[in-house]
Amino acid sequence: MSTGPRIHVAADFSVGGDVVLPEGPARHVARVLRLGEGAPVRLFDGAGLEARAVLVEAGRKRVVARIEAVEGGRGESPLPVHLGQAISKGDRMDYAIQKAVELGVAAITPLYTEHGDVRLKGEREAKKLAHWQAVAASACEQCGRAVVPAVHSPRPLTEWLGERCEALRLVLHPGTAGAFERSDAPASVALLIGPEGGFSTSEVEAAVASDFLPLSLGPRILRTETAPVVALSLLQYRFGDLGPPAA
Known part of the structure; x- marks a missing residue:
């Protein structure tokens, strides 16, 4: 199953919790990608956490994702x-x-x-x-x-x-x-x-x-x-x- 687009959201992730997408990503998800309720997305908080989520609201003015799982992110170099x-x-x-x-x-x-x-x-x-x-x-x-x-x-x-x-x-x-x-x-x-x-x-x-x-x-x-x-x-x-x- 597709994990959907990756979206940066500076928010606290907790399983079962809802995250309101910022205006830019929300517009992209709802109007460009035309994703609806039930569509999977992948969120990351910018500080090292990834979240698997699903859209529970996908309107023109508000897009909300519900967190299903949280894990540590990958892709960081060992050389700072x-x-x-x-x-x-x-x-x-x-x-x-x-x-x-x-x-x-x-x-x-x-x-x-x-x-x-x-x-x-x-x-x-x-x-x-x-x-x-x-x-x-x-x-x-x-x-x-x-x-x-x-x-x-x-x-x-x-x-x-x-x-x-x-x-x-x-x-x-x-x-x-x-x-x-x-x-x-x-x-x-x-x-x-x-x-x-x-x-x-x-x-x-x-x-x-x-x-x-x-x-x-x-x-x-x-x-x-x-x-x-x-x-x-x-x-x-x-x-x-x-x-x-x-x-």
């Missing part, structure tokens, strides 16, 4: 990676966040950099942050994760660097870091990706002073939204859960 991503324009940032979530990132912080051409303030920043958080939740619905990674408020690069304590810290920049040659998996990783114009010399120096290793991903220059996909794929393959199963 905090991505510091320079803010880019338009769909590029959405793409970077979406793919980073699919590749198991644990947290994302959008960063203001010297060569970055995006500056957000006040209400505009709050709206953009809410949008990015929704992108992360939607990516979890698609890829099967039950934990929605935190997308933190945008901040200057120097502030983010000053807070880092991850065991392995990498900045995408031409260099010779042997990040993928080490034999032991790091307990945690900080990955720093720059804007289209790259980092300034002072920003690279600040990263290195914060114990970041310069990391090169080959002879070709990658776009700012492509770089985290490649770097995270390599990290997850080498130290996470994308590699071949242990013998």
Whole structure:
């Protein structure tokens, strides 16, 4: 039997309890998918729990699901990676966040950099942050994760660097870091990706002073939204859960 669509609902799950779907998912379920009472759905709370549920109300204005079973979610990587991503324009940032979530990132912080051409303030920043958080939740619905990674408020690069304590810290920049040659998996990783114009010399120096290793991903220059996909794929393959199963 189909488990139905996966829907993120930030609610407490209890067997036999009812959950009212938020407006967006409710509209999608009732008007786009045209599901009616009795249809199965799969809910996740964003904090690690999955729930098998069935619709008990599916009107145009209100959709309610009744919880039938609750279990721990799957799909979380054993390698926690905090991505510091320079803010880019338009769909590029959405793409970077979406793919980073699919590749198991644990947290994302959008960063203001010297060569970055995006500056957000006040209400505009709050709206953009809410949008990015929704992108992360939607990516979890698609890829099967039950934990929605935190997308933190945008901040200057120097502030983010000053807070880092991850065991392995990498900045995408031409260099010779042997990040993928080490034999032991790091307990945690900080990955720093720059804007289209790259980092300034002072920003690279600040990263290195914060114990970041310069990391090169080959002879070709990658776009700012492509770089985290490649770097995270390599990290997850080498130290996470994308590699071949242990013998």
